[in-house]
Amino acid sequence: MAASAPRVFVSHLAGVPVFDPNGDELGRVRDVVALLGGRRRLPSVLGLVVEVVSRRRVFLPMTRVTGVESGQVITTGVFNIRRFERRPNERLILGELLDRQVTLLETGEEVTVLDVGLQRLPARRDWEIDRLFVRKGRKGRKGGGLRGRRGETLTVEWDAVTGFNLEEPEQGTANLLATFEQLRPADLANVLHHLSEKRRAEVAAALHDDRLADVLEELPDDDQVEIIGKLADERAALVLEAMDPDDAADLLGELPEEDKDRLLDLMQPQEAAPVRRLLSYEEGTAGSLMTTEPIVLRPDASVAEALARVRNEDLSAPLASQVYVCRPPDETPTGRYLGVVHFQRLLREPPFALVGALVDADLRPLPPTASVSALTSHLAAYNIVSAPVVDEGGHLLGAVTVDDVLDELLPEDWREEAAVVGLPGFSPGTQPGDEEQPAYGRGQRDG
Template sequence: MSTTRVFVARLAGCTVFDPAGDRVGKVRDVLVVNRTNDPPRVVGLIVEIPGKRRVFVPIGRVTSIGPGQVITTGLINLRRFEQRGGEVRVIAEILGRKVDFTDGSGEATIEDVAIDEKRQGAWSVSQYFVRRPKTSGSLFAKGPTAFATWREVREKISTEAQSAEHLVASLSDLKPADLANTILELPPERILEVASELPDGRLADALEEMPVDDQVSLLAQIDDERAASVLDQMQPDDAADLVAQLPDDRQEQLLGLMEPEEAEDVRMLLEYEPDTAGGLMTTEPVILSADSTVAEGLALIRKADLPPALGAAVCITLPPYEPPTGKLLGMVHYQRMLRHPPHERLGAILDQSLEPLSAQASAAEVTRILASYDLVSVPVVDDADRLVGVVTVDDILDYLLPDDWRSQDEDEPVRPESVRRSSNG
């Protein structure tokens, strides 16, 4: 092994490779079993492979664990992982648990778990990274931390579940799609607890990556004020798609609680049929005047929180500059901006060859335009040629793919040359 001690929270999201260097999947958790007189034994990793399927990889088939990566023998059982009696998931079930120090010095909360390799292929829990409660007058903002061995702590005798706060902290670095998948893998009673601890923006990101049924189910368990705040943080088209699935009375309740500008965008999108350009578009493109410069355009599309598809081009309109805008004059793609000096007026370098789509255009027409002209986005106008939004390639992909594409199983092997179906164990 390339290392003998690993902290489990740092393993979350690490890429798993086979011996040839081909990507197998990502680590989602570590599975352990408790023992009476010895520290918990690591039995394997829970790995997400293509198709969003989670499989079990026995620890004996892990040949190397290094910074940001795990190397396996390449022999992966493609059967979906099912947790057995006595097995415990470290990230989902141990992080955040309360423990007492056996010397009577008080309690603490587990924030990470270290696993050690004692011999080739034999790993066990060696230490807990714990945080004690903050004491009055303490200089520590969250209370002091410490390392404790398995024998130095014991789990508190309590029916209290793992702290959702600590579980959320362990998931803080996951990408939205990975966060959504991790949340949905939790036991049903834990999903709401974790959702309650997530910041509004983070929960909004996760919701956007969930299947519609799971979105509706989760939102149904959240109070109206929180739900409205989360919808405010979502992309307007995603928020509109979700709101459209709710009962009419809750639709109005949530729209009334949302920020007026965000609610207005969602209401506008709800007026269009879902299989039209208006129903597929987002209402937050980058919009500038013809007198704006290349430098101003590049500054706007450089923003870190701007989705890449929206940053591919700038829409140039007459005032006002919020949808529905004044008349659409054209678009300027970022590559064209890169070929002109910073002081150049955007109005002088418009791409006027592309005709905008009517908001009533069919999804098939949108698809044809994007594919025929190799576009990332296409503007959408109303009957008065006012810009109302843009349809991006990811919008049309979401429409074309099956509703359950995020949770579909794939029969495609992870790596045909090296992956065989083998017994789980």
């Protein structure tokens, strides 16, 4: 580490890129792993949790870190790329220590941990926790800040406090969420997935409904069920309303029948209606996989209006690839389905042109009973990423996108098991775990 920066606070490490000696980016730091109960007076910093290709999280030992400077981490370029699994005696500093309530030994005052300082030992590559940045004062009952005025902040030595090994009933989340505020929902979902069950529930409870809905859509089914089950029923219904109807239906489909019915009854009728329709279709069919909120336009809408709808940043790329032209009503199930207009066609036409004159009526719509195999063949045959689903009366029910089909075809743990390629020490034919592994000892651990 550079002599000018002997210490770093973990909040400055969150999300910073990790480079090899050649300047190639390997991933980004998502957390720091520490051993709080070792033989040393100060806790050992074992390594970094680095998010690499396909959102896989791997462990980078601190002995492989050659520099932490200018918002980047430099590594030797060789490390184990097996998926990171936290061991029982290890703690995630960002995920578990921030917002922790501890006690100052000298005065007995309770303080909240705002940041954690790491220091590299002289003439070695070992690191340890030596400082804490804290705020005086007790938290409110819900763990969301201080009562009254914000307390005094100060930096203290690690061994000037006690209480890290005590079970804390309610740990705050303000500083953790501030650290990860800029993360995309998929990345924040990955953060939550690797936290303890207790910490995951605390963070989920602190997120705004819309943010939690976006994050839930990116989590594995087990995590979704766990989180929604820990929310009050009224809050759970609000979060389900904020989710895309197909994702909400998938989540509710994993719940016991009585829980599913209770939450549906608590949702606003207009929000629950499309979810109920999706749940009525047999699992693994176009009806169960489709979204009920594609871009629907009347035939007298202009190209300018269509492009304005396509520009909506909340739309996924497959949904924004084409608009569906239908007679009124515009909400699914719509009036008579007329056809689609592809995004590229919209770009080639004048803004005042009407979409009704541009429809592609040759693309055969799918029935809601179509199987996953039929969906796959249909998307491949027409070289498209989205397809309309229409009932027997010719009404548009929704659209199936390629990501919906992939989610159905891929194994449940595909987010965890995605292959990693392009990293130093990993080449085609090499299995994760075959790479060089650091020895365990002196603050090190293997993958």
